[in-house]
Each structure stands twice: as C-alpha cells, then as structure tokens.
Amino acid sequence: MKVEELEALEKPAIDPGTDHIVGPGFTNATVTDKIANVALRPFRSTPMVWFLGIGIAFMLMQGLLIGSAWLFYKGVGVWGVVIPVAWGFAIVNFVWWIGIGHAGTLISAILLLLKQDWRTSINRFAEAMTLFAVAQAGMFPILHLGRPWLFYWLMPYPNSMWLWPQPRSPLIWDVFAVSTYATVSLLFWYVGLVPDLASMRDRATKLWQKRAYGLFALGWRGSTKHWTRYQMAYLLLAGLATPLVISVHTVVSFDFAISILPGWHTTIFPPYFVAGAIYSGFAMVLTLAIPTRKLFHLEDIITSRHLDSMAKVMLGTGLIVAYGYMMEAFMAWYSGQFYERFMYLNRATGPYGWSYLMLIACNIAIPQLLWLRSVRLNVPILFMLSLVINVGMWLERFVIVITSLHRDWLPSSWGEYHPTEFDWMIFAGTIGFFLTLMFLFVRILPAISIFEMREVLHHIKHRHEPQPAPGPAHGD
Amino acid sequence: MAQIFHRGTNTISRVSIIGGVLLIGCIITAAYTIDRGSFNSDVAVVKEQPVPFSHKHHVSDDGIDCRYCHTSVETSHFAGLPATEVCMSCHSQIWANANILEPVRASWRTGESLAWTRVHDLPEFVYFNHSIHVNKGIGCASCHGRVDQMPLMFKVNTLYMNWCLDCHRQPEKYVRPKEQVFNMAYQPPANQLEFGKKLVAEYHIQKLTDCYTCHR
Numbered sequence: 052m053k054v055e056e057l058e059a060l061e062k063p064a065i066d067p068g069t070d071h072i073v074g075p076g077f078t079n080a081t082v083t084d085k086i087a088n089v090a091l092r093p094f095r096s097t098p099m100v101w102f103l104g105i106g107i108a109f110m111l112m113q114g115l116l117i118g119s120a121w122l123f124y125k126g127v128g129v130w131g132v133v134i135p136v137a138w139g140f141a142i143v144n145f146v147w148w149i150g151i152g153h154a155g156t157l158i159s160a161i162l163l164l165l166k167q168d169w170r171t172s173i174n175r176f177a178e179a180m181t182l183f184a185v186a187q188a189g190m191f192p193i194l195h196l197g198r199p200w201l202f203y204w205l206m207p208y209p210n211s212m213w214l215w216p217q218p219r220s221p222l223i224w225d226v227f228a229v230s231t232y233a234t235v236s237l238l239f240w241y242v243g244l245v246p247d248l249a250s251m252r253d254r255a256t257k258l259w260q261k262r263a264y265g266l267f268a269l270g271w272r273g274s275t276k277h278w279t280r281y282q283m284a285y286l287l288l289a290g291l292a293t294p295l296v297i298s299v300h301t302v303v304s305f306d307f308a309i310s311i312l313p314g315w316h317t318t319i320f321p322p323y324f325v326a327g328a329i330y331s332g333f334a335m336v337l338t339l340a341i342p343t344r345k346l347f348h349l350e351d352i353i354t355s356r357h358l359d360s361m362a363k364v365m366l367g368t369g370l371i372v373a374y375g376y377m378m379e380a381f382m383a384w385y386s387g388q389f390y391e392r393f394m395y396l397n398r399a400t401g402p403y404g405w406s407y408l409m410l411i412a413c414n415i416a417i418p419q420l421l422w423l424r425s426v427r428l429n430v431p432i433l434f435m436l437s438l439v440i441n442v443g444m445w446l447e448r449f450v451i452v453i454t455s456l457h458r459d460w461l462p463s464s465w466g467e468y469h470p471t472e473f474d475w476m477i478f479a480g481t482i483g484f485f486l487t488l489m490f491l492f493v494r495i496l497p498a499i500s501i502f503e504m505r506e507v508l509h510h511i512k513h514r515h516e517p518q519p520a521p522g523p524a525h526g527d
Numbered sequence: 528m529a530q531i532f533h534r535g536t537n538t539i540s541r542v543s544i545i546g547g548v549l550l551i552g553c554i555i556t557a558a559y560t561i562d563r564g565s566f567n568s569d570v571a572v573v574k575e576q577p578v579p580f581s582h583k584h585h586v587s588d589d590g591i592d593c594r595y596c597h598t599s600v601e602t603s604h605f606a607g608l609p610a611t612e613v614c615m616s617c618h619s620q621i622w623a624n625a626n627i628l629e630p631v632r633a634s635w636r637t638g639e640s641l642a643w644t645r646v647h648d649l650p651e652f653v654y655f656n657h658s659i660h661v662n663k664g665i666g667c668a669s670c671h672g673r674v675d676q677m678p679l680m681f682k683v684n685t686l687y688m689n690w691c692l693d694c695h696r697q698p699e700k701y702v703r704p705k706e707q708v709f710n711m712a713y714q715p716p717a718n719q720l721e722f723g724k725k726l727v728a729e730y731h732i733q734k735l736t737d738c739y740t741c742h743r
Contacts, residue, residue, distance in 0.1 A: 211685070211689050213688060258531065265531050
C-alpha cells in the first residue's frame with residue numbers, strides 16, 4: 052500500500068448530514084478503496100482501539116468456555132434454576148440474542164424489496180451481526196439441556212428407539228425456526244459477499260490474501276452473465292428471508308404463548324415479540340455501527356441519514372412494544388381473571404418489581420426522546436439510547452420468564468430465582484464471543500457492501516439526468 | 528498479473544462439489560451401519576462361555592422343555608438360570624467324566640456358581656418382565672429365535688427400543704395362543720393379523736406404549 056493511501060486511512064471523514072446516504076465526491080474507485088482498505092490495510096496500521104476492544108471481548112469469551120465446561124461437568128445445577136423457576140437465564144438470553152438477529156434480515160431482505168437505498172451502507176454489517184447473534188442464541192437451548200451431548204435428539208432422524216420429536220411442542224418448532232433462520236442468514240450473507248470478495252481478491256497485494264479471498268469468491272469474474280444470475284439469486288433469497296423476519300420470533304413467542312401460564316398465555320405475544328426483536332436488533336446495529344464508523348472514519352458512508360432512519364425504526368417498533376405492555380395491563384383488568392390480575396400486580400410490585408420498573412424506563416420512557424430530531428442527530432446520545440434499549444429488551448425477557456414462573460398456581464410451590472455466577476459468566480461470555488466475531492469481521496471482510504455502494508452512486512449520478520426515450524419493446 | 532490459482536484448481540473445485548456430497552453420504556452410511564450392525568448390537572455374535580452349552584442338543588435331540596432349566600419364566604421377571612444341581616441331575620449319570628463338563632463338576636464340588644456370560648442383556652433403565660410376556664401369548668422364539676437350532680447361544684434380535692416397539696405398537700403381528708408359547712416350531716397362521724387381533728382382545732393386552740411401561 053502506498054504512503055498516501057496509508058495517510059488517507061487516518062483522514063477523518065465528514066458526515067454529510069441527513070440528506071445524503073453517501074458523502075460527496077465519491078467515485079466507483081474511491082468508494083471501493085475506502086471500504087476495502089478497512090480490511091486490507093497493513094497489520095501495523097490497525098487502530099489501537101481495535102486491539103483493545105478485541106482483547107477485552109476475547110477475555111470475556113473465556114467466561115463462556117469456563118462456564119460451559121463446568122456446566123457440562125457438573126450439570127445444570129450450577130445455574131440458579133430451581134422449581135418453580137425452571138427456565139432462567141438460558142431462555143432469557145436465547146430470546147434476547149435471537150431477537151437481536153432480526154434487524155439483519157429486516158434490513159437486508161425487507162428493505163431491499165421495498166427499495167430503501169439507505170439500507171446499503173448497513174446491510175452487510177447487520178447481516179453479520181444477525182449471524183453472530185443467532186450463533187449465540189443457538190448455544191443456549193443446547194447448554195440448558197440436561198444432557199447436551201444428546202442435542203441431536205431434537206432432530207427427527209431414523210433412530211433405533213423409534214422415537215420422534217413431539218410435533219405438538221413449540222420447542223420443536225423452535226428448532227426448525229432457528230435452524231432455518233441460521234441457514235438462510237448465512238446463505239444471504241455469503242451470497243452478498245461473493246462479488247465483494249472478488250474485489251478484495253483483486254485488490255489484495257499479498258499472494259496468501261489473494262488466495263484466501265479468491266477461494267471464497269468462487270471464481271467471480273463480474274461478467275454480465277454472472278451479474279444477471281446473481282441478481283436473480285439474491286432477490287430469491289431476499290424473498291425467502293422475508294417471511295422469516297415474522298415467523299422466527301413468532302415461533303419463539305409460542306414457546307410461552309402456547310403454555311397456560313398467566314403472563315405467557317397471551318395472543319398478543321407473536322406481534323409484540325416480533326416488534327421487540329426488530330427494536331432490539333436496530334438498537335444493536337446502532338451500538339455496533341456508531342463506534343465502527345468512528346474507528347474506521349466511515350462517517351461519509353454511514354451518515355446521519357442512516358442513524359436517523361434507524362432511530363425512527365426504533366421509535367416505531369418501541370411504540371408497538373409499549374402497546375403490548377399496555378394491552379397486558381389492560382387484559383389483566385378487563386378479563387376479570389383472578390390469576391391474570393394477580394400476575395400483573397405481582398409483576399409490577401412483587402419481589403421482581405424493580406425489573407419491571409426498569410423495563411418500563413428503558414424500553415418505553417427514555418426512548419421517547421427519539422421523537423426529538425436533535426436527539427436522533429446527536430451521536431453520543433443516540434449511542435447511549437441504543438445501550439439503554441439493549442438493556443431494556445433483555446429485561447423484558449427476564450420479566451416475562453422469571454415473574455411468570457416464580458408465582459405458581461399453588462402458593463406452596465412459590466419460590467424465587469437467583470442467578471449464580473455461572474449464569475452471569477456464560478451470559479457475559481456470549482457477549483464476548485459476539486464482539487470477538489464482530490471485531491474480526493470488520494477487520495477481515497468488507498463491512499459495507501462495496502458493489503451495492505457503487506450501484507447507489509450510479510443511481511445518484513443519473514437521478515437528475517433525462518431518461519432515454521423508451522425504444523420499441525423487444526420480445527424475448 | 529499472474530494467475531493466483533493453478534489451472535488444476537478448477538478440477539479440484541468441481542470434484543469437491545461431488546466429493547462433498549459423496550463424503551456426507553459415506554459418513555451417514557458408515558454411522559448407520561455401525562449403529563445397526565452386529566458391532567453395536569451383538570446380533571449373531573457368539574460369546575465365550577465357561578462350558579460350550581448347546582441348546583440345539585438339549586432341546587432338539589433330548590426334547591427338554593425350556594422350563595426345565597429356566598424355571599421362573601412364568602412367574603418372575605427373570606427367566607432364571609439353572610443351578611448346577613439341575614445340570615448334575617443328568618450329568619452325574621451321563622457324560623459324568625467328560626472333560627468338557629469339568630467346570631460343572633467343579634462348581635458342584637465347591638458350591639461356586641458357574642459364571643455364564645449374558646447374551647441377552649438389557650440396560651438397567653429398562654424394566655422387563657418375562658412372566659407377563661409368556662402369560663400373554665408371546666412365544667420364546669419370537670424374541671430369542673430358534674434356540675433349538677443353536678449349537679452355541681447368540682442373539683437374533685437387537686433388543687433396541689424400535690424392536691420392542693415393533694411388537695408393542697402392533698402386538699397382533701406376533702401374539703400366539705398361550706399353549707403354543709413354548710413350541711419352538713410354531714408357525715403363525717396365514718391370517719395372523721386377524722387371528723392376532725382376536726387374541727389381543729381375549730388376553731386383554733393393553734397399555735403397551737406408555738413410557739412408564741418399560742421405563743419405571
């Protein structure tokens with residue numbers, strides 16, 4: 052890499068404001084350079100903050116390794132789960148992580164079909180986040196099995212016991228929903244990467260880098276034939292992924308809604324879970340995108356326009372979530388059901404009342420600041436808000452799982468749930484694992500879709516030019 | 528710019544597509560074969576015994592009934608292994624000096640039991656009762672095979688859960704009249720399913736697929 056290119060890496064970028072989805076003066080070549088150089092820069096010019104970040108994340112990840120090793124050795128007794136609270140952190144964390152994953156699919160599939168051009172700068176990033184979040188989520192159901200090494204019993208396969216998974220259980224629907232989601236997300240992410248991997252291959256200077264990118268670029272040459280087929284495949288995948296945005300968290304909410312427990316047995320669960328998932332997903336995208344754009348000077352590619360749009364999506368989905376909470380309270384009163392009413396009062400004022408109050412504060416009250424344009428454009432405050440919503444959405448699952456379970460139908464079986472150090476260790480460990488993967492991703496792969504950015508530039512350039520007169524239609 | 532991959536890489540990548548599918552197929556086939564084969568189930572595997580006891584000789588040639596040795600099969604969960612005295616009731620008179628029977632005589636002299644190696648060994652988490660099967664019209668040969676034709680004892684069935692369930696889900700396929708239970712050569716009638724259904728009703732065969740029936 053030339054000296055002037057290295058210097059360009061350190062040059063701070065200027066945010067062009069909310070009217071532009073990309074900074075001024077970019078050409079096809081410079082936008083490619085800018086994005087590719089984040090990954091292709093020499094090892095020594097990696098920002099120190101990156102090393103610091105991945106170091107901390109990697110250390111946190113050890114909590115997952117140590118915690119789960121001890122869990123496999125001793126059994127689920129190392130966790131705080133005790134009857135009547137048989138579902139603890141494992142399920143809370145599972146739902147939280149899988150919810151976070153939803154923003155990726157929404158951005159990449161639904162916004163693609165809706166032709167929202169502001170998705171381009173953040174879709175790759177959000178898809179990677181989805182994939183890594185689903186990986187964290189997928190671990191928890193396996194960890195919480197009493198005998199995790201028999202996890203494959205969840206899949207229907209011809210076995211010598213002639214036993215099949217119980218198809219009437221939503222836990223089995225979960226297995227299929229999540230594994231489908233993981234597969235489609237991975238495919239979507241990888242297919243989207245192929246042309247960019249070819250760009251990286253062509254730009255890399257060292258042979259091993261060329262080979263590594265080239266191997267995964269699958270011989271992409273960028274011919275018209277390639278592009279035609281590629282567009283078709285990508286659109287089909289987007290179509291496949293679209294229903295998943297709705298279906299996956301709906302099925303996750305069935306884990307609760309199908310049961311007959313007060314606080315779980317509610318028809319509002321599916322829509323309110325889906326809205327909550329997108330809410331937390333966008334919060335996580337912001338939590339990750341804001342430091343990344345600062346660290347790698349990408350303010351002219353991830354602009355205020357993107358932050359503003361994401362903040363609006365958060366506000367919208369946050370209001371749906373607020374409606375869900377309101378309906379829960381309303382139905383507790385309106386149904387006249389003794390148990391439902393008790394559950395609601397206990398949730399708000401019982402031993403876990405603190406978590407409910409914090410939940411209302413983090414998910415409903417504080418995010419109302421997003422109505423203000425000045426807040427949406429204030430990057431540090433927006434970052435803080437995204438963290439608050441992440442905490443709030445985690446608390447939501449904590450409240451749903453723990454407060455509904457800890458007061459059983461029979462007062463004699465009432466109990467309390469206290470997470471142990473291993474609960475916290477494994478939870479923190481997955482955050483570490485997730486961040487480690489994200490740090491590696493932004494350093495190794497193009498974190499922003501290069502070819503789609505070039506397409507956006509093309510559209511901007513030709514938007515105001517007169518359209519050529521339509522010629523005679525060709526039959527084909 | 529020089530090519531970054533050798534020309535042969537094209538072939539490797541094409542082969543790896545087919546090879547990947549084949550490899551997965553091979554792994555599945557191997558896993559299935561090991562799981563279902565004798566390696567895992569011990570079907571048709573003859574085990575070393577202190578005395579090479581021949582069921583064929585005692586049942587076919589001599590006409591001894593199963594219950595002469597397996598005394599508790601009709602009343603207990605365990606069919607019972609014969610005490611040394613049962614062996615000696617004949618072998619104190621015939622083949623009394625045969626070298627092959629020395630362990631039996633030694634057991635008789637010292638009072639130490641013969642240590643047979645179990646051929647049909649169910650895991651501890653399965654509750655199995657011989658008497659209920661025998662009393663509801665399941666023949667010895669249905670599970671143990673033609674023991675009267677085995678010079679040395681071996682399993683003919685896997686004793687896997689799917690094998691148990693094959694009958695527990697559809698007992699009419701195998702049930703026979705009670706008086707035929709100990710008949711090794713019994714042949715089911717041509718209308719076994721119809722006939723079996725009648726017997727199932729007559730013998731009140733029920734509750735066969737509750738988990739609790741076998742896993743208590």
